[in-house]
Amino acid sequence: MLTTSYKSLLIHHLKICKLLQCTWARWDANLGQIVPRNGSKLGLLYQKFQLMAGLLYSMGITLKISKGKDSIAEKAQGLVFLMLFFITLLARWYWPRLGVLNEPCRMLNACLRFEKVLIKEHPGRHPSLLDKLMVAFLQLLETTAILIPTIVIAIQLHNPCALPFLGSLSHYCSKGIWTAPPDWVHVFMLTTDFWIWLHFIYDGSFYIIYAFMVGIVCMVDYLEYFEKMALEIQNSGSSRASLEEHLDKVLHTYKCLRLLEKTINHAMKGQLVPAMIGVCPQIQVFSMFVCIKLYSKIPMPGFLIFPLVMFDSSVNNLVIETLAAKVNTNSVKFLSDLNRGLKSFPNKSSHRKEMRACTAAKIQFGQNFVDKGTPLVIENFCFNQTVSLLLLNSRNN
Template identity: 25%
Template structure:
């Protein structure tokens, strides 16, 4: 792995240790990721409980805006972000497979300092990491400021205490509540950003990218008669390990929740730009988040689809070069690589199908409203 990527990983783990949201840490002696001891993990569970309570409050806040579609859409988006973040970080008990996959990716890719020697997919993932890190700091800060000075926003937890146009009517401690809620908003959103960067980008996206690049290298070596048919099993082993730690939680949550968030945020951004409130900054912020989500979904689904398509094409092509009976039996036992989410897997047309669905649903929502 590139030295810059390792530094980004170390920095994210330090922040995760500071905000008590990751059950793992960086072992500077062995230069690898290790699971924290049960005593060191004692702060992770309370943070998860606080996140769960905040998510329930977010879900309840959706029912507080029955007459205003825009306010309800903003409340839905906030609930989606908290729900997706909770599902991603719900690593109880700690999945050692995810730690092993990330350590394997780090030691399997030789560190490089030259940009030309780094695969393009890793450069795109690094760009996504920078974007998420920047947004993961600015957005919680803005939400904290809004929670103090404009607590009536439906995207905030403070909206639960907003009644008849007044925040905590008849009370003298409203500013204390605003300050506490701003701190909670900031900490929880930073936790979501840190855990998402680790589980979604570092583990899942880099695992998919590693499998894709390794599969391309194997096919190239096989075509040059530098690799044997049995070496394909090494790819199958890594595929099984990656699926075991992403299929039921990380990939499933992203495959279902992120497109839903993309639909809602597209609807909100377009409605804000077309409204008469002249809130261009808020609309631009939602539009920036929308582009980030599209960028992420395209990398996630396109990378997984390329892995399946590349392995399937190679299997259908390599059977014509088989000369021995043993190789023919081995070839018949091989299956294409599949990156799974739940009981489904990503194939060639999945990225286009997902984007078409998101666009259709967003347009339908705009036409109905």
């Protein structure tokens, strides 16, 4: 659950974002939730400048990769970084406004308020094995978010013309040959690259980690909790009055869960889910290609980022999407178990009518939703595209 497993990581991430002047939110210990950060119009203007700078940066490197005459190896390396940048840009593209929280932060607050009720009813609940594994994976993602800006600088120090960074876009790099600029210009270019990558990777990862991944895991946790409530109805030997009281509580709580699911989908389906389902597989494809074919052409420590990114994207495509599919399958199972517990009630009873009105929860993207076949379809796509790239590269050579 969010309050028992992820809250300390959430607070830590928000504190670092405050130091970097990126995410327009902070943690309020008194309220126990995320609130808008105190700021000025100048700070708000700085936030908007960050977003526009990131958009221009991504457009520049896209044109360089598509129109440039670089080798396939250089373009593949550049595409991995471009997609990493694009997915974080898309994840954090919430136009800041003074005193207003964006949708992912409001969704996290809704989860925190919802869990206060659950914790009061079950104060001794401990994090599950899934929660512990997800915490370990999130810590790995935090490490990746810190390493990427550092490795960007390491790659440029070894090869200033490396795609897709500012050196390759400047006139100091012509046909892959670097003409050394004045020292202050080179330092300025490196600092600008580091600033852009640090802000976007770390700020964008906040929404990817806590709005997308943690939101999905929390929904799976909540559904497991409600499944136990449904089993209690089936195994209950209590009187009819106490059974009806317990059933009222279960149905009311499930309606609250459905409202929370609507909040989560509203916060994620516009940007986060399309980014993670649409762009993350492409990151896996090109990082796999780089690891298999270009390991000898990319010097250390720059090469280290590609296996790490490949692992992170693979876990998201296979594990996180499987958990997203479990939201729907567990919800269907929960409603089926609850329906069996209502067989002793008449067909026209209010409880049976409420039960028929309940629908299964799902993680949506557009008009579709993540089902149990989605992760396998994504992985099949990734492997097919990687093999196609390897064959294309061998023919060109």
